[in-house]
Amino acid sequence: MYQLTLSLDEFLRQYWQKQPTIIKGGFAEFQDPITPEELAGLTMEEVVDSRFVSNLDNNWQAEHGPFDDDKFATLPERNWSFIVQAANHWHDGAAQLVKPFQTMPQWLFDDLMISFSVEGGGVGPHIDQYDVFIIQGMGKRHWRVGAKDVGQYKETQRHQALRQIESFEAEIDDILEPGDILYIPPGFPHDGYALEPSMSYSVGFRSPKEQELISNFADYVLAHDYGDEHLHKPELRTQNNFGQISTSDLHSLVGMLKATLDNEETLKDFMGCMLSQSRHQLNIIEPSSKWSSEDVYQHLDNGGNILKVSGLRALAHESEPNIVYVNGEMFKIPEELTDVALLMTSHDVICLKNSGEWLTQNSAVISLITDLINKGYWFIE
Structure with a gap:
């Protein structure tokens, strides 16, 4: 069983969505829950979300799995990574690494992403919009993290499947060893590359965007057939400027829109349903013979x-x-x-x-x- 050497409560008070930090020895005597060979096996599965990223001679390439044996037989010695999203859904040992973070709100937890990289392997400088604890497994990885400054960093497209930025000045510049943890809040630029064959475990927490809430709520309203009514206004009168939306009509239409948003029970059920759905495929298999x-x-x-x-x-x-x-x-x-x-x-x-x-x-x-x-x-x- 994995156990953090830090207090999550104290960490949240001091660092959560405030500043990035490195926790040296965040896991004492850390042992990898999965081998590189097992991770490679997951990338061959159709149901598993996996990627291959390489940057040999600064020529960035990215592919989505599944992969086959031929892919692994032709790899160079440097500058590539295999990445598996939601590895905790498919590997019991990897899932154990999530348990020390279970006192965080479950609806915020996204997934455990695992990366295996050879020397020089990484995904380049980029910015994420979620909180992540990056746990170093076997090997060593060099990490740089810059300051949060909206609009300062220019995106560059070295490959259409990679969202990278051009460059940034590092405020954290350090090497992670087994058991060390790098925490990065949303919006902070960062870049990590392996100094030797290494494993990284990213425990990610992601809240929905306002756009997602609005879009998903609209889908929820339609799916449940709420608000299937037109504006009813028997006191309607003629108006000289017939192209004008009257203030009274505007208030009536906005009132219709707000009526559902003001329904506390509808909102609670919507939030419960939406937040309980994983962003990643689950290993849900209905039993072939129903249980009694x-x-x-x-x-x-x-x-x-x-x-x-x-x-x-x-x-x-x-x-x-x-x-x-x-x-x-x-x-x-x-x-x-x-x-x-x-x-x-x-x-x-x-x-x-x-x-x-x-x-x-x-x-x-x-x-x-x-x-x-x-x-x-x-x-x-």
Whole structure:
């Protein structure tokens, strides 16, 4: 089990979205949870989001996977990287590296990105719009981080698949060794390249943009057929300037728009559904043979575990803990079963050990768990 050598609470107060920093020895005696060969194996999978980036002789190239054996057989000795997004969805060992950060709000967590680079490998200078903890695994990597200055840095297109900037003056210029952590808030330019074959693990946190909220809310309104009404104004009168939108009509139309936005329940359900959906594909596989409530009961009663799919988001509002949102779906749980909602949102395993005998003493609880298993959200090994 991985354990941070720093207090996350203290870190958030001092650094979160304020300034980048390096935490030397953030993980003591760090051991890589995955080998370069295993990472290469993931890049061959159709369902896994992977990339290959090279910069030999400053000729930048980028490709998306999946790749095959031929790709690995023809690689040069320098200046390339393989990158896998959401590696925590596909590799159990890699998923363990996320657990030390689980006290952060789950809806903010995006994914664990893993990069293997040979000497000189990297993706070039760039700016991200999310918070990231970059954990150094095997090998060493040289990192430079500049100051945040909106509009100062010019984008350059060395390759259409790479969003890079021209250059920046470094305020952090250091070498990361195994167990070191580099934290970078949104908007700070940075560049890292391997000094030797090395692994980097990026634990990313991303909030939605205002554009995303508006766009997704519009989709949500349409999907649920809300606001399917036209403006009703029986007091309409003629006007001399017939090309003019009257102030009264404007207020009426804006009022229609605000009516849904002012509906607290609609907004809460929308936020729960949207924020519970992962940006990356999940390893959700519905069982070929449906589980029965009796089978699930027997499994739990015998001390068995039921595991949540890695990366799956199960969220609940603080004000309504008995409505749980899972991967965009809403589950209403009876108020007397608050413990079930807590189990779904705050644990990766459902079992008697972390709940108690009450888990198997209510048929509604067993029925809900059975439904989650048959949807592929939780599973029995």
